Amino acid sequence: MEQLATPPTAKAPAERFTGDVWVDGIITALPPARLTAATVRFSPCARTAWHRHALGQTLHVTEGLGIVASRDGTVIVMRPGDTVHTPPGEWHWHGAAPDHFMNHLALSESSDTPHTPDVEWGEHVTDEEYATAARAI
Template sequence: MQKLTAPATAKGPSEIFTGDVWFDQIYRGEEPSRARVNAVRFAPCARTNWHVHAVGQTLHVTEGVGIVASRDGEVIVMRPGDTVRTPPGQWHWHGATADRFMVHLAIWDGTGDPGAEETTWGEAVTDEEYRSAQR
């Protein structure tokens, strides 16, 4: 058994987030584990940029109300206890609604290739894309 020491809470960088986002790295597995888990806290209106995960991602909401949306126009409203899976290669974004905070666990796997990108980040979600996901 081993007690793990996580890095300090980090502010989400403005290059990949809009608004105030904070995260805690819960777990980053070492081979043979490739598991990654972060607790991510979004202020109202805060959201990720468009992004894609090489091996997919699972989001589990613990507090508040959030949105996850994909490039094909699918939108899911997430509430505490909800779990949403985005498959490998699916471009998506997620964040809080305009009037609620949202906290989720982000769970994904590394690729097993130290040189490969686990997450590819794209452009910021526009205000119009964000508003239209809340309709």
């Protein structure tokens, strides 16, 4: 058994996020395990860029009100206690509602496949795409 060091809170990179987003890493896969977990805090209107995970992603909301949307137009409003899973390869984004902060646990697995990124990042979510999804609230 080992107590792991707690990494410092990090500002999410602007090339992958819009708005103020902060990340607290919980664990990065320690082989043979593949789990990566973090607490992510979004300010109102903040969001990820479009992205997809090689092995999918699970989000569990701990506070606030959020949105997750996929390329096919599916929008899910997330509230505390809600858990949303995006399957492997599904392009999606997630973030806070326009007038609320949102915190979630982000859980994903690292791939064992060489030269395959665990996460593939795409373009930023436009203000129009965000506004369309936010209408579901």
